[in-house]
Amino acid sequence: MTQQESKIKAADIISRADQIRRDLDESLRQEIARSIFDDAEKIAHLAILKKGKRYGLLDQTIDRFLTSPIVGLPVMAVILAVIFWITIVGANYPSKMIAAFLFFIEDQGSALFSSLGAPWWMTGFIWHGVYRALAWVISVMLPPMAIFFPLFTIFEDLGYLPRVAFNLDRLFQKCGAHGKQSLTMAMGFGCNAAGIVATRIIDSPRERLIAIVTNNFVPCNGRFPTLIMLATIFVSVNFPPQFASLAAAGSVMAIVGLGIIVTLIVSAVLSKTILKGEPSSFTLELPPYRRPNVLRIIYTSFIDRTLFVLSRAAVMAVPAGAVIWLLSNIQIHGQSLAIWGAGALDPLGRAIGLDGVILLAYVIAIPANEIVVPAILMVYLNAGRMIELESMNELQALLVGQEGWTLLTAVCLMLFSLLHNPCSTAIWTIWKETRSLKWTVLGTLMPLAIAFLVTFTVAQSARLFGWG
Secondary structure: OOHHHHHHHHHHHHHHHHHHHHHOOHHHHHHHHHHHHHHHHHHHHHHOOOOOOOOOHHHHHHHHHHOOOOOHHHHHHHHHHHHHHHHHHHHHHHHHHHHHHHHHHHHHHHHHHHHOOOOHHHHHHHHHHHHHHHHHHHHHHHHHHHHHHHHHHHHHHHOOHHHHHHHHHHHHHHOOOOOOHHHHHHHHOOOHHHHHHHHHHOOOHHHHHHHHHHHHHOOOOOOHHHHHHHHHHHHHHHOOHHHHHHHHHHHHHHHHHHHHHHHHHHHHHHHHOOOOOOOOOOOOOOOOOOOOOHHHHHHHHHHHHHHHHHHHHHHHHHHHHHHHHHHHHOEEOOEEHHHHHHHHHHHHHHHOOOOHHHHHHHHHOOOOHHHHHHHHHHHHOOOOOOOOOOOHHHHHHHHHHHOOOOHHHHHHHHHHHHHOOOOHHHHHHHHHHHOOHHHHHHHHHHHHHHHHHHHHHHHHHHHHOOOO
């Protein structure tokens, strides 16, 4: 047999093997995997000496509880809720302290420029535009990430995250995706850019693309300020004071749950259309529980994740601050460009249950979701820079009393905040991870199209029944 004939025969064998593999029943694949692990376990029993009869008994007992089909998912949801609560509550005070310090520097810097005779536009552009946006992003992003990522890394070191993947694997497999996507999705709660980078743990290129373009459907910490504000103003007021915070937290968790559902639905659609293919087998051997490594947690969570993501966001915040200041200070016929832009977007905004100011805020806040609310307040109050009101009562008086926000506005804004396009940091990360204009555009525009479709349907349906 010649070398050429050998290559042809080998190609035929590989092609036939691929065909057989595609025709295999899922239960047969599981039996093959089970057989391999049974053989491996027999070899391990022969080759490894274990001290004591109770070796590994504690791990097995814990796993019966944490990976149970009945209580595994509820326990996972409770743990996730606790992490969110610690992150949100714990980040509140350091965020205010960092903001106060950075805005004090802004005041001192602008005063110095004024004393040196710098023109007002130079002072405003540099300090109230570029610097203020940068300060806002740092003060809002740094504390939550500095809390969330270490907590996430602790569970990673502890050995719990593989159990999360095990619990969710069947759901993702039914959607044509990979069980490890659950881990990248969880990472997205801290930052979608970090979640996109985390998709490197998925070997299959097809399933990794699904994880990348759907990671945006889990709300990152930059979207939580908007969600919490809406839940506080429009949800908690309908409950007794002792249950108000619980009701607000419940509504935010409901949005998080909806994001997970949308992730599964879109993953299923992609796996049956443009990313059609067979889900790769995910055979996971659960590692033993172990004591978290403190030094690794510090490095991985702060250096490798928090500073990495924050640096990318800071790069994007600088031009955003410049654009925001220009829009609010350049006037045509007595009105700022921001007012003109909001007016142009208002018909579209009303159609989806929002208004032009909210849509404009999302346009100019593409570099960072953290500046959506300050941008909205800036346009409503016709201020020359992004601002923040002192109390929730002031915010409620402005949004509800003066601007006429309703419960429908809050619902549509929550949905839009959950589903809209990723921030520029995440978009850049999609490009860096895929090196494909096609997938970068899809990952950017697909969520935006879904956001418009869902909010338009909700708004028009509510108005049809007289609820808006």
